[in-house]
Amino acid sequence: MWHFAVFLLLIYYLINRRNSKYLLYPPGPYSLPIIGNLLSVWMGLKNHKYHHKLWQSWSKIYGNILGLRLGLINVVVVSGRDMIKEVSSREVFEGRPDGFMYTMRSFGKKLGIVFGDGRPWSNTRRVALKYLRSFGYGTRSMEVIIAEECSELVKLRASDSGQPVLVNQMFNISVINILWRVVAGRRYDLNDDRVKHLCGLVMRLFRLVDMSGGIISFMPFLRHLVPKLIGFTEMKAIHASLQTFVKETIEEHKASIDIENPRDVIDAFLIEMLSNKENAFTEEELYVVSLDMLEAGMETVANTAVFMLLYLVRDENIQRKVQKEIDDVIGIRQPSLSDRSRMVYTEAVLLETLRLSSVAAMGIPHMALEDAHLGEYLIPKGTFLLMAIHDLHNGDLWEEADTFKPERFLNEGKLVQDERLIPFGLGRRRCIGEGLAKSELFMFLTHILQKFNLRIPHGDSLPSLEPVDGLTLSANPFSVIFEQRSS
Structure with a gap:
């Protein structure tokens, strides 16, 4: 039976190669029947280690529109700010991938804010933002929440000051609490074992595949043959744990809801579902929106904050410059977001952290x-498009691109906003959490360096700048x- 299936796939491949669409497809490495470029990817990763560096090496050969065939999926990698801007701004490229890896977390459907698309996505995004804002998102009350979580983090670090701390998961619960207090009306102790375990699961999930979707999206039938080998078994188990956590939270809200007095975003969604039954959101949609806010917010901001510590602990001189600015502008009072406009060096440190880390190395696929048509090529319907953000931020256009150098964002004492820096994307699919993420990073940085000097433990080597690959990039384990x- 499987021989017949392979035969049909081979016939489909040969017919497809003769199709005019295929002839206009962007150039790339030679594609084999059925598996496409998967063998080339496997071999290329042995030399380049990271997916984003492999795509970058091929783009230098084939151009800034790189065409790949990964298993059953067309994947195009676009490089350079102009091309990234064009893809980000055109409605025809606003879709999100329908590969198995992306939809297995959302009941096989395109739901939510991150991986939804079309009119349902626009509506979900609009309503979610409305409810977030009504419960303080983007307001002074949000700053109060961030400040409270920063203070709790500082207290925790004061309790173990002088001792080496493995920092790779240090910010996870703090970041969850900041948004979860608005979404679910709940905060967790920074030592809560269940939430620590949950955060560990999210981090593990983000390490299992890269942003192109991995073998589970390129050849989803393999989950029936070698589920453990391709990571499906582990992904399924992690999603089950996350689903239990989020669904328990929603059920708790349903059991105690007061229709006249919504407490948080989940309450507001539930009331909307009760009062607008004809066009109501489903519980599946509410679950996925909640999961989006739990996963995406934690992973990207927490990873970036860890990279920020890594860069600072490697360079004592930069630490001292930030601390001098903190002492001059803030003194001993608690840092505030209103201080940002007067702390240009600190802001430059944050911009340089976003540039050098580029945790969303390929953005979120379109x-x-x-x-x-894109340039002189034809992009077939259903093609996944990856944007080479890491290459844009770390390429030849930057002087000493591999060096952490905040001064590149300063000019005669003023902050420079470089248009090549787009860590949160462009266009309608630009990350809705950009403002919150920047606020969190500023507050984490100022609260920590106001109270502490960061040192590498005696006997430890300088922490590596090399990241760990995955859906996002993360730092290799290191202690501070x-x-x-x-005083």
Whole structure:
């Protein structure tokens, strides 16, 4: 039976190669029948280690529109700010991938804010933003929440000051609490074992595949043959744990809801579902929106904050410059977001952290909703489009691109906003959490360096700048000693 299936796939491949669409497809490495470029990817990763570096090496050969065939999926990698801007701004490329890896978390459907698309996505995004804002998102009350979580984090680090701390999961619960207090009306202790375990699961999930979707999206039938080998078994187990956590939260809200007095975003969605039954959101949609806010917000911001510590602990001189600015502008009072406009060096440190880390190395994939021309090529409907953000931020256009150099964002004492820096994307699919993420990073940085000097533990080597590959990039494990500053 499987021989017949392979035969049919081979016939489909040969017919497809003769199709005019295929002839206009962007150039790339030679594609084999059925598996496409998967063998080339496997071999290329042995040399380049990271997916984004492999795509970058091929783009230098084939151009800034790189055409790949990964298993059953067309994947196009676009490089350079102009091309990334064009893809981000055209409605035909606003889709999200329908590969198995992306939809297995959302009941096999395109739901939610991150991986939804079309009119349902627009509506979900609009309503979610409305409810977030009504419960303080983007307001002064949000700053109060961030400040409270920063204070709790500082207290935790004061309790173990002078001792080496493995920092790779240090910000996870703090970041969850900041948004979860608005979404679910709940905060967790920074030592809560269940939430620590949950955060560990999310981090593990983000390490299992890269942003192109991995073998589970390119050849989804393999989950029936070798589920453990391709990571399906582990993904399924992680999603089950996350589903239990989020569904328990929603059920708790349903059991105690007061229709006249919504407490948070989940309450507001549930009331909307009760009062507008004809066009109501489903519980599946509410679950996926909640999961989006739990996963995406934690992973990207927490990873970036960890990279920020990595860069600072490697360079004591930069630490001292930030601390001097904190002492001059803030003194001993609690840092505030209103301080940002007067702390240009600190802001430059944050911009340089976003540039060098580029945790969303390829952005979040787009998908062509119809056949569309891009440059001189034809992008077939259903093609996944990856954007080479890491290459844009770390390429030849930057002087000493591999060096952490905040001064590149300063000019005669003023902050420079470089248009090549787009860590949160462009266009309608630009990350809705950009403002919150920047606020969190500023507050984490100022609260920590106001109270502590960061040191590498005695005997430890300098932490590596090399990241860990995955859906997002993360730092390799490293420890820091938080040494209390003398007042």
